[in-house]
Structure formats: C-alpha cells, structure tokens
Amino acid sequence: MDQPQVTRGGLKAATLVNESTHEVVPCTFNPxxxxxxxxNSWEKKPVKGKNVPKVTFKQGGSQILKLTLYFDTSDDGSxxxxxxxxxxRMMMVDDNKKNDKSAKSEPPEVSFHWGRxxxxxxxxxxxxxxxxxxxxxxxxxxxxxxxxxxxxDKDDYxxxxxAQGKGKEAARTVTATQSDRIDHIASKNSSxxxxxxxxxxxxxxxxxxxxxxxxxxxxx
Numbered sequence: 728m729d730q731p732q733v734t735r736g737g738l739k740a741a742t743l744v745n746e747s748t749h750e751v752v753p754c755t756f757n758p759x760x761x762x763x764x765x766x767n768s769w770e771k772k773p774v775k776g777k778n779v780p781k782v783t784f785k786q787g788g789s790q791i792l793k794l795t796l797y798f799d800t801s802d803d804g805s806x807x808x809x810x811x812x813x814x815x816r817m818m819m820v821d822d823n824k825k826n827d828k829s830a831k832s833e834p835p836e837v838s839f840h841w842g843r844x845x846x847x848x849x850x851x852x853x854x855x856x857x858x859x860x861x862x863x864x865x866x867x868x869x870x871x872x873x874x875x876x877x878x879x880d881k882d883d884y885x886x887x888x889x890a891q892g893k894g895k896e897a898a899r900t901v902t903a904t905q906s907d908r909i910d911h912i913a914s915k916n917s918s919x920x921x922x923x924x925x926x927x928x929x930x931x932x933x934x935x936x937x938x939x940x941x942x943x944x945x946x947x
Contacts, residue, residue, distance in 0.1 A: 741796070745817050746904045747824045747835035749911055752813045754796050757841065761794035789877040792839065792846050796871045801859060807866050814871060817850045836878055836904050847902070848875035900946055903939045916947040
C-alpha cells in the first residue's frame, strides 16, 4: 500500500504487517489502549489428607494481544475497506504459506508494530464495525477489533526505536519467518534499508541468502 505510515494527527502510525506478503497496513488513528494476557497450564493432583492438591507446571501459554484499530477516509471520501481488506487477508488461508510439518496451507504470520512494541503472532480473531457512510452507502469510517496470539517468545523480540542510555546502539536480532528474503529483512530492520542486504548476509555467515531457515535468528 502507498499510504504514508503516519496517523491523521501526524504521529507514527501503528501498523500490522503480513509477514508472507510484507503488506503493511497503517492505522489512521493509533489505538487508545491494548490488552496483553497470558495463561499457563498447571496439573492438579489430589493429595490424600491435604487441603490442597499438588500443582505441577505443564506448559506456558502464548501471550494474547487484544486491541481495537481505527480507520477513517472521510478526508478524501474513499472506501475505508482499502485498508481493512488487507487485514481480512491476514485471516485467510494463503496457498503460498504451508505448514512445515503437515505441508498444508495456512493463514500468514503477522506482526504488530507500535512504538517499542513488536509482536509477532497469528491473527486469531477479527470483527469489523462500520460507523460512518457516504450518501451512496460507501463506508468511510470503521473500527476493527483484533486478537493476536504470540508466535515468538517475548525474550526473542527486538526493541524498536533508539537504544536506551548512552554508548553504542544495542545489537538487534530478528527471527526469520517462512518465505523471508534477506532484502526484505534488511529493508525493515536496517538503517540502510534493502541496500544493506549484503552486509546482513555477511554478518550472519549466510552461504545462500535466498534460503533462510524459518526460525533462524539474524543480527541486523
């Protein structure tokens, strides 16, 4: 999409990125709030003669990010769905995105970017509410409620924005996803953009930059 990635108020826009197609959807207005939650699984075994069972940890659950996104095209009167149709594609099965184990097609991974929050996930739920229309019924304002489920551990996230404190900029890493290309990775994460693709490849000792294993952590 060719829209500038700033809000109507001139702020840096929150964005959702389709990690398979690299399509970026910028918000017209940034969210007012968002909710992060996480639930772990514990096994309870009764203990004879005790008031409470023995509780044993089984596994950690993914973080869940819930937020409402706002889109408005009342300034030019265009159809607001030019933004939100791209979000719906993040919910649909992508024939070019196949599961490594089952080889079956599946929806793409996505990432949410806002300030220093970088959340790599899958979009598990989405609902869209149109709230303003032109005389001919064309929707020009809507809100979209989305739920994203974490795909990468929070400790593996890279922080966006300038490094804290003084001294050298902190080293950053990104995790390659399926179908990632080195030029796309450099474009999104390097100050020199896609021109730094060769430098990123050399920094990570990539013999074949066109074949990056999904899940590989790359220094940028």
